[in-house]
Amino acid sequence: MKLLHTADWHIGRTLNGYSLLDEQKYAFKQILQIAKDEHVDGIVVAGDIYDRAIPSTEAITTLNEMFKILNIDNHFPIYAISGNHDGAKRLNYGRDWMEFNNFYINTLLEESFKPIETNDTQLFLLPFFDPMDARVYYQKKGLDEASVKDIRTIGDAMSLVLDDMYKLFDPAKKHVLVTHFAVSPSAKDIDLTSETTSKVGGLETLNATQFDKFDHVMLGHIHTRFASPSENIRYSGSPIKFNVKEAKTTTNKGFYIVDTTKKSERTDLREITPGTDLIVLNETWETLVDPKFYSKQPVDQDWFAITIKDFDRTKHVSTNIRAQLQDIYGTVVELDYKNIENKNTEAESQDINQLNDESVVDQFFESITGNELSKEQKSIVDDIFVELRSE
Ligand SMILES: [Mn+2]
Numbered sequence: 001m002k003l004l005h006t007a008d009w010h011i012g013r014t015l016n017g018y019s020l021l022d023e024q025k026y027a028f029k030q031i032l033q034i035a036k037d038e039h040v041d042g043i044v045v046a047g048d049i050y051d052r053a054i055p056s057t058e059a060i061t062t063l064n065e066m067f068k069i070l071n072i073d074n075h076f077p078i079y080a081i082s083g084n085h086d087g088a089k090r091l092n093y094g095r096d097w098m099e100f101n102n103f104y105i106n107t108l109l110e111e112s113f114k115p116i117e118t119n120d121t122q123l124f125l126l127p128f129f130d131p132m133d134a135r136v137y138y139q140k141k142g143l144d145e146a147s148v149k150d151i152r153t154i155g156d157a158m159s160l161v162l163d164d165m166y167k168l169f170d171p172a173k174k175h176v177l178v179t180h181f182a183v184s185p186s187a188k189d190i191d192l193t194s195e196t197t198s199k200v201g202g203l204e205t206l207n208a209t210q211f212d213k214f215d216h217v218m219l220g221h222i223h224t225r226f227a228s229p230s231e232n233i234r235y236s237g238s239p240i241k242f243n244v245k246e247a248k249t250t251t252n253k254g255f256y257i258v259d260t261t262k263k264s265e266r267t268d269l270r271e272i273t274p275g276t277d278l279i280v281l282n283e284t285w286e287t288l289v290d291p292k293f294y295s296k297q298p299v300d301q302d303w304f305a306i307t308i309k310d311f312d313r314t315k316h317v318s319t320n321i322r323a324q325l326q327d328i329y330g331t332v333v334e335l336d337y338k339n340i341e342n343k344n345t346e347a348e349s350q351d352i353n354q355l356n357d358e359s360v361v362d363q364f365f366e367s368i369t370g371n372e373l374s375k376e377q378k379s380i381v382d383d384i385f386v387e388l389r390s391e
Contacts, residue, residue, distance in 0.1 A: 001121045003079075003176070004035050006255040007046035007220030008238040010085065011066075012059025015278075016333050016368060018303070020240065021062055026275030027239035028066050031255060034270050035076055038257050041118070042102075043076050046220030046236065047083025047128055047180030054087060067103070077102035079116065081127040083180040083220050088127060109137045113164055117173075121260045124165055124214075126179040128221070131157045154181065158206055166213055174260045175213065180220040181206050185229035208233050216260055225254065225269070232264045239272050244305040244334055247278035277302040278333070284310050288325065300330035307336040322370030335370045357385050 013020050035043060050059055070076045080103075082088045088107040095105050106112055106125040115122040134157035139148050143160075151157050158181075169175055186209040208229035211217045217233040223246065225237040236255045241247050252271040258264060279302050287293045288308060297304075306325060326332050352360060361381050365373050373381065 001041040001118050001260050002038065003042050003044050003218070003258050003260060004031070004038070004040045004255060005044045005046065005218040005234070005236045005258055006031060006239060007044075007180070007218075007236045008048040008083070008223050009045065009063075010048055010051040010238065010242065011063045012055045013051040013242060015243065015303075018331065018333050019058075020242070021058065023240050023275055025062065025066075027253070027272050030272050031239065032069060032074070034255075034257070035070070036074065040076065040257060043070055043078050044178050044218050045078065045080040046178050046218050047081045048085040048220055049080060049082065049091065050086050052085060052087075053090065071098075071101055071103050075102075078104065079123055079125055079178060080105040081125050081178055081180055081220075082107040084128045086128075109133050109161070112161070113168065115165075115168055117170075121174045121176055122168070122170055124175070124177045126161065126165075126177060128180040129157070130154065133157075134160065154204060155206055155210070158210055162210060162213075169213070174215045176216045176218065176260050177211060177214045178218045182221055183208055183211070183217075183219060183229050183233060216258060216264060218256075218258070225256075231266075234264060240274065241278055244278065244280060247280050247305060278305060279303065280305045280307075282307040282309055284308065285316070289328065294328050297329065299328060303331045303333050304329045305334040305336075306332055307338060309338045310340045311337045312340045313337070320370070325370075334367075336367050358382060 009024065011021070011024055013024075031043075049063065055063075067078060071078050082091045082105075086107070092105060092107040092111075095107070095111075098105065104116055104123075104125060107127050109127070109129045112124060112126045115124050117123075131151050131154055135148050135151050138151065138160060139145075151160070165177070182205045184205050184207055186207060211233055215232065219228070219233065219235045222235045223238040223242065225235050228234040234256065237253055239253055239255065241253060252273060254269050254271040256264075256268040257270060258268050277298070279298065281288065281297075281304060283293070283306075285308050288306065304325075306329070308321070322332065322335055325335065355363070358378075358381055362373055362378070365371075365377075
């Protein structure tokens with residue numbers, strides 16, 4: 001079967017208070033179009049469908065419309081799971097009757113041991129869960145107490161879960177797992193030259209070797225496809241850029257079109273073009289306000305994250321920096337300064353542990369609003385910390 005693999009929609013997410021809904025809708029239109037063009041047999045959404053456990057009504061309306069267009073208007077089956085951002089018990093509302101329209105959504109571990117059977121493929125939908133969920137599940141199932149206590153890490157839990165899944169395998173079919181975890185590459189696949197893989201690790205991380213028996217593992221959780229542990233165990237990444245760090249890379253976001261009867265390939269990727277892009281500028285004040293410079297920028301069209309480099313604040317005490325930049329560029333979602341006196345220091349940012357609590361709030365406020373806290377605001381912050389410390 002041919003599946004469209006996407007994940008981490010995070011519907012309702014904001015960027016420094018700016019709603020990303022329009023951008024999410026724009027990406028959705030491209031997902032829909034390609035699903036139609038490619039005549040896929042289903043849409044996989046591998047968790048973090050919403051951005052939060054209790055989404056806004058706007059987010060709910062938007063997602064409802066998207067799923068309606070896919071599943072009712074265009075008859076695409078949907079195969080979805082909850083991620084760590086979703087409220088598992090809320091998201092599974094309507095699950096039992098949605099299934100009648102080929103809309104499958106698993107949000108609880110106990111729902112994951114009934115694969116969806118198609119002509120050539122068994123699809124296992126395993127939502128995000130934690131070791132405690134696994135303990136509860138296996139205790140109920142009658143596993144002995146000592147073995148239940150042995151479930152300490154997510155790796156322990158996953159071994160049990162996967163063993164139970166492997167028992168359900170129909171050898172005549174391909175096996176696809178949809179899940180939502182941090183998975184690191186197995187030793188043989190580690191590319192020592194890649195920065196991404198070396199950063200993935202730790203207690204919460206699973207190892208790719210655990211999933212060896214699956215033909216394809218469609219992952220959510222990490223927002224970039226470049227963190228994929230191997231060719232057949234892949235993150236699709238999120239459909240849009242969620243923060244400035246991501247915007248610094250020029251590569252587009254995307255999703256995969258996978259024929260489950262074949263091996264995964266690089267050519268499975270379909271790119272998503274941003275509607276309103278996020279442009280990162282790192283320039284001096286003089287350059288930023290120079291018409292020769294900004295006339296070449298997509299002002300009033302895209303969003304901007306601006307760092308003013310070599311900035312001498314003493315020369316601009318009476319200027320409302322943010323207002324002036326917004327006049328020129330339109331939407332400035334993030335504003336930062338690099339002071340001229342720090343020019344030669346290596347560290348780009350200060351070590352937060354070196355700052356006291358008040359300064360952290362102070363600098364955060366400044367980086368977001370472009371203004372310093374007023375005397376009155378400062379005294380409110382001070383009071384709060386005094387109160388907190390006395391508790
Ligand atoms: Mn996510």
